[in-house]
Amino acid sequence: MLNILNTETPSQRHPDLDLYDSARLVSALVEDQQTALEAVRAAAPAIAAAVDAALPRMVAGGRLLYAGAGTSGRLGVLDSVELTPTFSWPGERAVALIAGGEAAMFVAVEGAEDDEAQGRRDLEAVTPAAGDVLLGIAASGQTPYVLGALAAARAAGCLCIGLANNPGTAVLAASDHPILLDTGAELISGSTRLKAGTAQKMALNAFSSALMVRLNKVYGNLMVDMKASNAKLVRRAVALTMRAAGVDEASARQALEACDFSVKTAVVMLLKQVPADQALRLLQAHAGSVRQALARH
Structure with a gap:
């Protein structure tokens, strides 16, 4: 029997979505995003624990590594590149991997997410070390590419943090600090670029921003370690x-x-x-x- 993930299960709330006018359609889509906030709020203790575990590695000079596919991979890239202008975090200490390589940021590379061996190779290519922290991001929680990256990170002694939108999945089981973002069924069935992606973005923001605050890159609530590059x-x-x-x-x-x-x-x-x-x-x-x-x- 096919085991359907929560994120793939058709929503029961708006079965006639295609019949809505634009105003009702947008209202329904926006309202459904509230679930993303609730999921991240429920995960806040797990995110805080991950920050505390990552902090000493960052103080010692470790790197933040990210691995994901599709929307999850792009969100990892986004989080990584914004750390430099916002917090003067060295670019070489925020390394993001996306299934299919850099081109997958702009064009979907079908099938790349299914290659577990490539995830392992891509992570090994950036020479992971015990002081590094890997964030493995997968809405399904079972993306082979991310699992390969997690396996390589574990072998190198990295701290592994997993973010997934389905409970009891392999990405969470393979992580030292599993972060479940339980957003449930999507309003457009299976489209995890919706509230699952929103929850991932919020969780990554919360994790990396909290980490930067703990690293003394904020005074009060002012980002005093920014790069004035334009x-x-x-x-x-x-x-x-x-x-x-x-x-x-x-x-x-x-x-x-x-x-x-x-x-x-x-x-x-x-x-x-x-x-x-x-x-x-x-x-x-x-x-x-x-x-x-x-x-x-």
Whole structure:
């Protein structure tokens, strides 16, 4: 007998979806997304435990590795690439693998997700080490490509975190920290780019953002370790420095220009009334924590 996954089971809520007008159709689709939030809220303790387990490896210089296929793979890539501009996380320490390779970001590579051996090879190609953390992402919870990556990661001693939208599945069983995002049946049957994907995006956001906060890349609730790599981000760096240090725009710009637009350094400079090199030394002595650097007498 065919075992149908929850995410593949036809929804009973809107069996005549194709008869709806646009207003009712959009309303139904938006309303169904609420389940994604509920699933992530239920998984919050598991996400927090994964953050705590990953933290010492990141402090020691480990990498975040991601593996997924289709929507799940693309969400892993998205999370990885956004860590650099948002938190100045080194790009080489956030490595995302997607079944079918880079081309699969833009064009579906059919069948790539079914290749468990390729998942293992792709993970081995980035030379995983015991200090690394792998996030294996699969809506079904049984994607062979992800299982291959998890097997290679385990063999290398990596911490394995699995995200899946179906309970009791192989990806969760193969993980040190399984994160179940139980979103149930999709409104459009089997289309896990809908609320299953939404839940994955929220969970990845929560995990990586919480990890970056714990790594002292946030002061209060301000992202003070961003990279000011374009005009918009330069303006944002100025605004963040003004808010964190309580200074005017001219003072913020002057401090930022003296420290290569490092918001962290500028804030310590302004609040401690010290030059850039001394502010930087204070930050380095306190693992990059603005709060601890400011507390030093």
